[in-house]
Amino acid sequence: MRFLCMVRMDEAQAAEAPPAIYQAMGAYEQEGRANGTLVESQGLLPSAAGAIVTVADGRAKAIDGPFAEAKELVGGYAVVDVHSRAEAVELGRRLVQLHLDNWPTWNGTVEIRQIAEF
Amino acid sequence: MGDVTTRAAIEAVWRLESTRLIAALVRMLRDVALAEDVAQDAVVAALATWPADGIPDNPGAWLMTTAKRRAIDVFRARARHDRAAELLANELAEAVDDDPGAGIDxxxxxxxxxxxxxxxxxxxxxxxxxxxxxxxxxxxxxxxxxxxxxxxxxxxxxxxxxxxxxxxxxAAIEEPSxxxxxxxxxxxxxxxxxxxxxxYSATEGADWMRPPLCDEALRLGRILAAIVPGDAEVLGLTALMELQSSRLRARVGADGTPVLLDDQDRSRWDAARIRRGLDALAEAEAVAGDEPGQYLLQAELAACHARAAASADTDWMRIAALYEQLVRRTGSPVAELNRAVALGRAYGPEAGLALADQLVDHPALTGYHLVPSVRGDLLERLGRHAEAAAEFTRAAAMTENARERELLEARAVAARAASVE
CATH class of the missing domain: 1.10.10 (Arc Repressor Mutant, subunit A)
Structure with missing residues (x-):
């Protein structure tokens, strides 16, 4: 079964990421490739490069980023292929743990959602 | 954390760690059966202690240390009458003392x-x-x-x-080079x-496909791509499996019957898998030499289908040419049979049948249901319905897969009906 794992965090904090976190993330991804669980992953640019399309007065309306009012934003995602939800949760736990180990002030969440198949 | 949750978490850790755990233990112990046994012992120990103590921060290292300690016990027990075991026990004990988590690098x-x-x-x-x-x-x-x-x-x-x-x-002490x-x-x-x-196409049983096996194969392919980077055949196989599996959900009807390539709803093909497959194919092409290997060629073939928005857009001439390369490369009569299909589509059913007829008596294809199935298809397109019906009936009797048999029987009935019109 496949899960989409989204890392959410305060966008202002993301600018202060210490170099150690990038190294740790690299090792984490290599581990995911070597055990076959990581299908694909991407980091996202700040919301200033994005937009939100919403409904205003019954019509579609686009608003360019940054999304100042949002507290936590998706900063990156991974698609993982595992045998159980517990396995996806363990991958998420390790991801949060490596943030804590390498970036003690980090504050964020990993949202894990199962991808519908068939 | 409740016991049930912990059990599920331990199972999850085992899934994630067992490959590298066993792989490292095989290197250290030079014994596959023992490596698996002590790895299992470590999981039993985890089941006994983690529910009370909680899951360690680095569960993989914990399992490794526990498994090694268990291996030391086994070697010490053997050491009484085996000098080599004693040496191994001492060697391992030193390694565990130096760095308990080591051995997984x-x-x-x-x-x-x-x-x-x-x-x-x-x-x-x-x-x-x-x-x-x-x-x-x-x-x-x-x-x-x-x-x-x-x-x-x-x-x-x-x-x-x-x-x-x-x-x-x-086998555990060989280092092939x-x-x-x-x-x-x-x-x-x-x-x-x-x-x-x-x-992808189960050779026997009631189901036409068993997607969990495809998932395991895809996972193994990803592991290979990570541990043998830049290999054209590894990338080719990864590409091939991604592209083939993009069609899994379109290959079966709501009632479980097989849906053939021409009749598939291509909007149900998995676009993400196609993209990953084409990416891996491009990587494979970039590192391949002048003589592409069999998996790269097969990935090229799968890509011909993936790139065709509709069945009628398929580049059958390229497919026929690729099968010719594949036959030259592998000598496979199955590839030759597929070339007959492609020739039939690219240059007309006579061209396909001429080649398929040559394969009827091929010893390696004896009992292979796709020979009469392909011939039936080509004969039908030539308007030789009675002969086509006989071929489909023969093919139905040869396949071990129940779903495929139903499909072939239905084609035989349709061809027979057309022959009396």
Whole structure:
């Protein structure tokens, strides 16, 4: 079964990421490739490069980023292929743990959602 | 955390860690059966202590240390009458004392060695796939039994027999290099693709496909791509499996009947898998030499279908040319049969039938249901309905897959009806 794992965090904090976190993330991804669980992953640019399309007065309306009012934003995602939800949760736990180990002030969440198949 | 949650978490950790755990233990202990035993002992120890103590921060290192301590006990017990075991015990004990979590940093080499061992030439194809599923993919005996519609006892017996064969062949201490390494890697790719194909079109049973086997094969392909980077055939196989699996959900109707390529709703093809497949194919092409290997060629073939927005847009001339290359490369009569199909589509059914007719008496294709099935299709398109009906009936009698048999019987009935009109 496949899960989409989204890392959410305060966008202002993301600018202060210490170099150690990038190294740790690299090792984490290599581990995911070597055990076959990581299908694909991407980091996202700040919301200033994005937009939100919403409904205003019954019509579609686009608003360019940054999304100042949002507290936590998706900063990156991974698609993982595992045998159980517990396995996806363990991958998420390790991801949060490596943030804590390498970036003690980090504050964020990993949202894990199962991808519908068939 | 409740006991049930902890159990699920321990199982999850085992899934994530078992491959590299066993792979590292095989390197240290030079004994496949013992490596698996002490790894299992470590999980039993986790089940006994983690529910109370909580899951350690680095569960993989915990399992490794526990397994090594267990191995030391085993070697010490043997040491009473075996000097070599005593040396190994001391060596291991020192390693554990120096750095309890160490031993999981040669992951790539270790896992590849484990794959080579599982696909050892002394083993039968069946033993190779079973052992690969057990030790590399981390499946339980019950899961393998379910996947292969076999009994657990049969699978367990197959595994223990395979481990004995490996011990007799001293498989755990070999370090293949050069041409032998290339051969062993080819064997691993062969096993992974066999596994994928068994999931993609089950050779027997009630279901036309068994997607869980495809998933395991895809996972093994990703592991290979990570541990043998920049290899054209590894990338080719990854591309091939991604592209083929993009059609899984379109290949079966709501009632479980097979849907053939021409009749598939292409909007149901998985676009993400196609993109990943085409990306891997581009990577493979970039590192391939002048003589593309069989998996790269097959990925090129799959890409011809993936790129066609509608069945009528398929570049059958390119497909026929690629099959010609594949036949030259592998000498495979099945590839030749597929070339007949492609010729039929590119240059008309007469061209296809001329080649298919030559394959009727091919010894390697005796009993292969796709020979009459392909001939039936070509004959039907030539308006020779009575002959087509006879071929479909023959094909239906030859396949072991119930769903495919129904499809072929239906085609026979339709062809017979057309012949009396």
């Amino acid at each position: 040669h992951v790539e080499d270790d896992v590849l060695r484990l794959m080579f061992i599982c696909c050892h030439p002394a083993l039968s194809a069946e033993a190779q796939t079973t052992l690969t599923l057990k030790l590399v993919a981390g499946l339980s005996t019950r899961e393998i039994a379910r996947a292969y519609l076999a009994s657990e006892a049969t699978v367990a017996q197959r595994v223990s027999r395979a481990k004995r064969t490996l011990a007799e062949a001293n 050069g041409a032998e390494r290339a051969e062993r890697l080819a064997a691993v790719l062969g096993v992974v693709y066999l596994l994928f194909n068994e999931g």
